[in-house]
Amino acid sequence: MRKNRRAKYFFIFPAIIWVLAFTIFPLIYSLGLSFFRVRLGRPAQFVGLNNFARIFSDYKVGNSLKVTLLYVAITVSIQLILGTLIALLFNQEMRGKNIFRALLILPIFCTPVAVGYLGLTIFYEEGGPINSILMSLFNLKIPWLSSRIWAWVAVLLLDIWQWTPFCFLVILAGLQSLPEEIYDAAYIDSSSEWEIFRKITFPMIQPVIMVVLLLRLIESFKIFDVVYSLTGGGPGTATEVYSLYTYRTGMKFFDLGYASALGYLLLAIVIVIINLLFRQIREVYE
Amino acid sequence: MKKVSILVALVVASLFIASFAFADITVTNASGESITFTDEEIGSIVASGEKPFEGVTVTVTVNEGGPKGGISGPLYEWRDAWEQLTGAKLNIVEIPYAEHYPKVMTDLYTGTGQFDAFMIGSDWMGELIAGEYIIPVDDYIKDPRFPKWDPDALPPSIRTLYTWGDKWYGVLNDCDGQVLYYRKDILNNPDYRAQFKEKYGYEYNVPPKTWDELYDISEFFNGWDWNDDGEADSGIVMHLKVGAQGMYHYVSLSAPFCILPGEKVDKYHNVYWFDPEDMTPLINDEGHVKALDFQLKLAKTGPDAQVAWSLGEAWDYFLRGKAIFCFSWGDLGSLAQDEARSKVKGKIGCSILPGCYEVYDRSQGQFVKFDEPVVWGNTTGGSWHGVISVLSKNPEATYHLLAFHATNKISLWNAQRGWTGVDPGVKFHFLPPYGTASLDDYVANGFHPEDAKEYLDAYYENFFATNIVPYLRIPGGNEYWVALDRHLSEAYTGALSAQEALDRVARDWEDITNRYGREEQLTVYQESIGYQPE
Numbered sequence: 001m002r003k004n005r006r007a008k009y010f011f012i013f014p015a016i017i018w019v020l021a022f023t024i025f026p027l028i029y030s031l032g033l034s035f036f037r038v039r040l041g042r043p044a045q046f047v048g049l050n051n052f053a054r055i056f057s058d059y060k061v062g063n064s065l066k067v068t069l070l071y072v073a074i075t076v077s078i079q080l081i082l083g084t085l086i087a088l089l090f091n092q093e094m095r096g097k098n099i100f101r102a103l104l105i106l107p108i109f110c111t112p113v114a115v116g117y118l119g120l121t122i123f124y125e126e127g128g129p130i131n132s133i134l135m136s137l138f139n140l141k142i143p144w145l146s147s148r149i150w151a152w153v154a155v156l157l158l159d160i161w162q163w164t165p166f167c168f169l170v171i172l173a174g175l176q177s178l179p180e181e182i183y184d185a186a187y188i189d190s191s192s193e194w195e196i197f198r199k200i201t202f203p204m205i206q207p208v209i210m211v212v213l214l215l216r217l218i219e220s221f222k223i224f225d226v227v228y229s230l231t232g233g234g235p236g237t238a239t240e241v242y243s244l245y246t247y248r249t250g251m252k253f254f255d256l257g258y259a260s261a262l263g264y265l266l267l268a269i270v271i272v273i274i275n276l277l278f279r280q281i282r283e284v285y286e
Numbered sequence: 287m288k289k290v291s292i293l294v295a296l297v298v299a300s301l302f303i304a305s306f307a308f309a310d311i312t313v314t315n316a317s318g319e320s321i322t323f324t325d326e327e328i329g330s331i332v333a334s335g336e337k338p339f340e341g342v343t344v345t346v347t348v349n350e351g352g353p354k355g356g357i358s359g360p361l362y363e364w365r366d367a368w369e370q371l372t373g374a375k376l377n378i379v380e381i382p383y384a385e386h387y388p389k390v391m392t393d394l395y396t397g398t399g400q401f402d403a404f405m406i407g408s409d410w411m412g413e414l415i416a417g418e419y420i421i422p423v424d425d426y427i428k429d430p431r432f433p434k435w436d437p438d439a440l441p442p443s444i445r446t447l448y449t450w451g452d453k454w455y456g457v458l459n460d461c462d463g464q465v466l467y468y469r470k471d472i473l474n475n476p477d478y479r480a481q482f483k484e485k486y487g488y489e490y491n492v493p494p495k496t497w498d499e500l501y502d503i504s505e506f507f508n509g510w511d512w513n514d515d516g517e518a519d520s521g522i523v524m525h526l527k528v529g530a531q532g533m534y535h536y537v538s539l540s541a542p543f544c545i546l547p548g549e550k551v552d553k554y555h556n557v558y559w560f561d562p563e564d565m566t567p568l569i570n571d572e573g574h575v576k577a578l579d580f581q582l583k584l585a586k587t588g589p590d591a592q593v594a595w596s597l598g599e600a601w602d603y604f605l606r607g608k609a610i611f612c613f614s615w616g617d618l619g620s621l622a623q624d625e626a627r628s629k630v631k632g633k634i635g636c637s638i639l640p641g642c643y644e645v646y647d648r649s650q651g652q653f654v655k656f657d658e659p660v661v662w663g664n665t666t667g668g669s670w671h672g673v674i675s676v677l678s679k680n681p682e683a684t685y686h687l688l689a690f691h692a693t694n695k696i697s698l699w700n701a702q703r704g705w706t707g708v709d710p711g712v713k714f715h716f717l718p719p720y721g722t723a724s725l726d727d728y729v730a731n732g733f734h735p736e737d738a739k740e741y742l743d744a745y746y747e748n749f750f751a752t753n754i755v756p757y758l759r760i761p762g763g764n765e766y767w768v769a770l771d772r773h774l775s776e777a778y779t780g781a782l783s784a785q786e787a788l789d790r791v792a793r794d795w796e797d798i799t800n801r802y803g804r805e806e807q808l809t810v811y812q813e814s815i816g817y818q819p820e
Contacts, residue, residue, distance in 0.1 A: 037801075125591040126603075145527075145594035148779050232384075234528030235593050236776035252388050253765045254395070255801070 034260035044257070051261035061262070063237055064245040065269075071152075071241060072220040075159045079216060080209065082160070083167025088197070090168070091175045101172075105165040115158055116229025120145075123154045123230075148238035151231050155239050158226050163219075167212050174208030175201070210281050214274060221270050242266055313367035316353070321695045328371070328693075329432045331686065337373030339683040346672065346687070347390055348405040350380040356617060356707020357405055357460060357670045360691060360700045368690050374683045384529060387764050394419040399677030402684040405459065407668030408447035409767060412760040412810055415450045420673040422453040426685045435692035439712040441749040447669045447757060451813065455673050457688035458697060461711020462667025464538040465744045466500075466613045467604065467622070468493055470635035472512055473503070482506050493637040496659045497539065497580060500611065500640050504587040507610045515607070521587035523609040525600035528775035533767060534666045536774055538613060539581055541662035541755040542642040544573025546654075551756075551817045554649040558756045559766075560795075562817040565808045567795040569770070570788035572653070573646025578777060578784035585778060593778050605630060613639055615667055616709025619741035623732045624704060632734040636744035638663060638751060663751025670707070698723060702731040710742060711749050720746045759814040762802045769794035 034051050036044040055061050090101055107115075122129055123144035134140040144154045178201065186196050224243040227233060233240035246266070250259025311332060312322045325333035351358035358380055365376045379401065381389050390404050394417065406414070414420045426432055435458055440448065443463075448456030472478065473492045483489050486502050494500040504521030512519055526532040541558065548555025553563055560567055568574065585592065588609065592600060597614075604612040605622060607629040612618060619636060622628045641659030646652075672688035674681050690696065700708035701715045713721040717728075717739065728738040758766060770791050777787035799807050812819065 125594065126589070126599075143590055143594075146591050146779070147593075148781060151594070231594075232527070232529035233772070234775050235779040236528065236781045237772055238779065238781070240772075248768070252768070253762070254388075254391065 030260040030263060033257050034264055036257045038256040039254055047257070051258045052264075054258060055261060055265055060237070060240075060245060061242075061265075064240050064242045067238070067240060068221065068223070068242040071156065071159075071223060072217065075156055075163070076213065076216045076220055078156075078160050079164045079167045080213060082164045083169075083212070084171050084209065086164070086168040087172040087175055088201075090172055105169055107162045108165050108169075110162060112162065112225035113229045115162055116226040119154060119158045119226070119230045145231060146235055148235055151235055151238055155227055155230060158230065159220075159223065162226075163216065167216065170212050171205060171208055174205040178204050206284070207281075210277070214277060217273065217277070218270060221266065311371070313364070313371065315363045315367055315699075316365070317363065319699070321699065323433075323693070323695065326430070327434050327695070329430060329434060329686075329689070331431045332371045332433075339680070339686065340373035342373075342680045342683045343375040343377050344402045344680060344684050344687050345377040345379060345400065346403045346405065346684075347379045347381055347386065347401050349386055349670070350382045351707070352380070354705050356705070358707075360459075360696075360706045360708060361405075363700075363706070364691065364696060368687060371690075372683065372686060374680075374687075376687060383531075394675065394677070397677065399675065399679070401675055402678035402680055403672050403674050403688060405670050405672050406456075407670060408456075408462075408665070409668070409758055409763040411447070411450065411455070412758075412763050412814060414673065415455070416761045416806075416810055419676050420455050421676050421678075421681060422455055423457060423674065423685055423688075424454050426682075426689070427454060432682075432686055433689040433693045435689055435697070436694065436712075436714075439694075439714055441711065441713075443663060443665050443749050443751075443754040444669060444711050446754075447665060447759075448671060456671040457673075457685070458692035458712065459671040459688075460669050460708050461665075461715075461745075461749065462615055462669040462709055463664050463711070463745065463748045464534065464613050464615060464639065464666045465619075465748050466493055466611065466637050466639050467618055468635050468637070469607075469610050469630065469633055470740075471633040472507070472610060473635070478507075478512065493635060494640050497542070497584075497640045497642060501580070501584050501587070504584060504611055508587040512610075513607050517608075519607075520589050520603070520609040522584060522611040523588050523595075523600045523603045524585060524592050524612070525595045525597045525614075526585065526593050526775065526778045527596050528772055529768075530596035531667075532778070533771040533774050535613065536578065536581060536770070537755065538639055538664045538666045539584075540574055540577030541664060542640075542645065542660050543577035543580070544568070544571065544646050545662060545753070545755065546645050546647050546649075547660055547662075547753045551815055554647065556753070556756065557815065557817075559758050560799075560811055562808075562812055562815065563819075565799050565804050565811060567792040567799075568648070569795065570785070570792040571646060571648060572651075573648075574788055575784050576646070576653075578774070578788060582777060582784060593775075602627070607633075616711075616741075616745060617704055617707060619737070620702070620704030620709075620733070622704075623734060623737060632737060634737055634740065636737075636740040638744060638747045660753070661751065662753045662755050663748040664755040665749070665757055666755065669711075698727075702728055702733070710745050716742050716746050720750075756815045760807055760810045762798050762807075765798050766795055769798065 035046060035048060037047045038044045086104070090097060125131055125141065125144055125146060131141050134142060142150055144150050182200060183196070186200050190196060222243055223241050224247065227239050227241050227244055231239045233244050246259050246262040249255050249262060310322045310324055311328050312320050314320045331338060346361060348358045348361060349356070353359060353362035358378065361376065361378050365378070369375060387410060390401070391413065393399065393401055427437060437445070437454060440458065444461045448454060448458070470492065479489060482503070485506060490499055490503050494503055506521070507519070508521035509518050511517060524535050526535065545558050546555050551557060551562065553561065557568065589603065600612065601614065601618050601621060603609055604618065605628040622630050622634055625631055638661060641661035643659055644653040644655055645660050647654045674684050678684050694714050697708070697712065698714060700706040701710045710716065715721060715723055717723055717725055725735060725738060729735050773782070773787045773790040773794070776782040777784055782790070
């Protein structure tokens with residue numbers, strides 16, 4: 001029995017080290033940094049809460065937060081809706097389903113930075129593939145990367161393209177785990193597919209959708225790669241998301257104390273949103 | 287008789303030995319081309335045949351570009367040759383442009399010391415000097431052991447970028463400055479000239495003398511097919527993408543609007559960035575606002591997509607013959623000679639950038655008029671060159687490498703080939719009477735003779751101009767540039783007016799200055815522009 005206990009610690013030990021070294025330590029260290037004015041190569045200077053106070057007078061924070069929140073709201077909503085619809089489609093009997101499913105999930109495996117650079121080619125305004133097709137069909141040229149709005153659309157499209165398959169895959173798994181008997185019984189009472197979806201399917205897969213929603217929300221707040229490689233935050237500051245601004249502050253300008261404070265603000269925002277969501281979920285189930 | 291025979295034999299033997307001791311040394315690059323150095327040119331380390339750097343590896347950072355890329359290309363081109371001469375190894379570390387500065391500074395700040403040298407942009411110099419992160423090379427320059435290069439061949443404008451005070455830190459490589467490229471064939475077309483005169487009421491100069499004149503020409507040629515390729519063409523093309531060096535266009539263009547020329551640097555004369563007495567940003571004064579308003583107007587005579595274009599795309603547009611004007615670096619002039627990607631070989635003219643008749647005078651708070659256009663030469667850009675890290679364990683081998691690239695022969699070879707990114711700027715790159723290069727050499731390397739003359743004369747005129755735009759070389763230089771870049775981009779995309787955008791730049795610059803310490807910044811700034819407090 002005692003030997004078993006020791007074995008338990010032996011297996012748990014690497015995980016503890018991992019969490020301490022790569023989660024707890026950086027968290028505490030960056031919290032410490034956020035109270036200092038830090039410039040590499042010079043002694044750090046304690047500034048108390050100045051870095052946090054500075055956030056409120058930094059107009060660039062407001063802009064990047066607005067861009068990020070809008071981005072999260074739009075991409076996550078569309079990914080969930082599209083993912084659910086495609087999952088419902090693939091939950092039917094159809095020929096070549098396995099092949100289509102395999103093809104559909106391919107974007108998940110792409111590196112986001114590579115997707116961004118791919119976007120540079122696809123959305124190239126003078127002779128890029130999309131504009132070439134649009135020009136030949138409708139004599140239309142879209143300013144994908146030079147217009148503030150269209151650059152936004154380009155970033156959104158790439159993200160939706162990459163992450164909708166993830167939503168689809170998880171929701172499909174949820175759909176396929178639903179018991180057949182319930183549907184057999186439901187079809188006796190109603191023949192309306194919409195009603196069956198609304199009253200049976202949706203409530204039953206709601207927990208899965210909530211999990212997908214949570215994961216996508218957390219990931220979307222951290223959006224960086226696609227924006228960095230596709231638009232660099234431009235044109236102007238139209239697509240400068242919060243992570244990009246934090247990265248520039250810390251890693252380009254070496255203003256590490258302020259960058260840590262910015263990081264903590266994002267953490268606080270995500271925690272609040274996730275908690276609100278959890279509360280919502282609890283209310284639904286209680 | 288016997289003595290005479292012995293004497294003759296000794297003389298012959300001495301000459302024989304001497305012929306080996308002072309034999310010229312020939313090196314061959316990756317393209318298979320050879321260059322022969324005398325002992326004096328290559329230095330005694332190589333001439334002696336010893337290989338004191340055997341087993342040493344020199345690690346150099348450079349902007350990502352590959353074996354045929356700008357600035358990185360020459361390092362690959364001459365790597366084998368240098369390694370064979372010295373026995374050392376060269377490790378080239380390519381870093382994307384946007385990441386290069388942070389990577390280098392991280393190495394220096396943390397004392398890691400994984401790099402021996404950096405091919406830096408000149409705007410990094412203030413930070414590197416303030417932190418004492420690089421070493422002066424004056425002693426090495428005088429040392430006959432190393433390859434010989436000529437610091438006096440650099441024009442004062444470029445020399446300023448390679449030095450700090452009276453010490454040399456940089457070793458000759460690239461000379462950046464923006465000049466005006468224009469389609470000489472189109473502008474000299476008599477029909478077009480007549481149409482222009484009818485519309486605007488005057489005959490234009492080729493090249494235009496002022497920015498206003500350039501605007502009129504650009505507007506005239508914009509939006510119709512003047513080159514018979516079946517598509518509408520543009521007046522001008524610029525690269526204005528945020529994070530892709532677009533702000534350099536603004537600096538070159540704006541200088542004659544807002545720098546009041548004078549005999550020396552004082553509060554009101556020859557200053558561009560900050561008030562040299564208190565570091566107040568000048569970027570949002572009336573001269574700058576007028577310049578940016580002008581640039582926004584000028585941008586409308588170019589393709590809309592240029593707001594999202596980097597250098598390559600803008601250059602490509604000009605090289606495909608789609609625009610009348612492009613003001614850019616020396617790379618464009620030599621790339622125009624590459625017929626695989628250029629349709630404008632033999633058709634281009636080059637000149638120093640136009641000027642303005644009216645310049646903003648801060649002392650009077652108004653624009654003042656001049657009889658002749660006020661023209662400013664510029665060293666806009668990186669003038670990318672090698673400096674040696676204070677953390678290098680092999681500074682001699684490192685300097686040897688940099689000096690090898692700076693020798694007249696290799697420097698000229700690089701400057702005559704567009705893909706190297708090494709742009710002309712020193713005396714031996716220019717044609718007589720300004721320099722010692724031969725037109726035949728340029729022609730043999732693919733230049734159209736007329737293009738070569740225009741191109742080299744324009745650069746000579748630019749670098750040796752009476753007025754040179756001051757260069758920003760203070761700690762946090764990169765941060766100041768980024769702030770300028772992002773807010774200019776907001777103006778280019780129409781999100782902000784010129785005044786709003788420049789007000790934001792000024793506000794950001796004040797923040798940066800305060801964070802770095804106003805007094806420290808002021809001292810470095812004054813030193814960097816040669817301001818002497820009274």
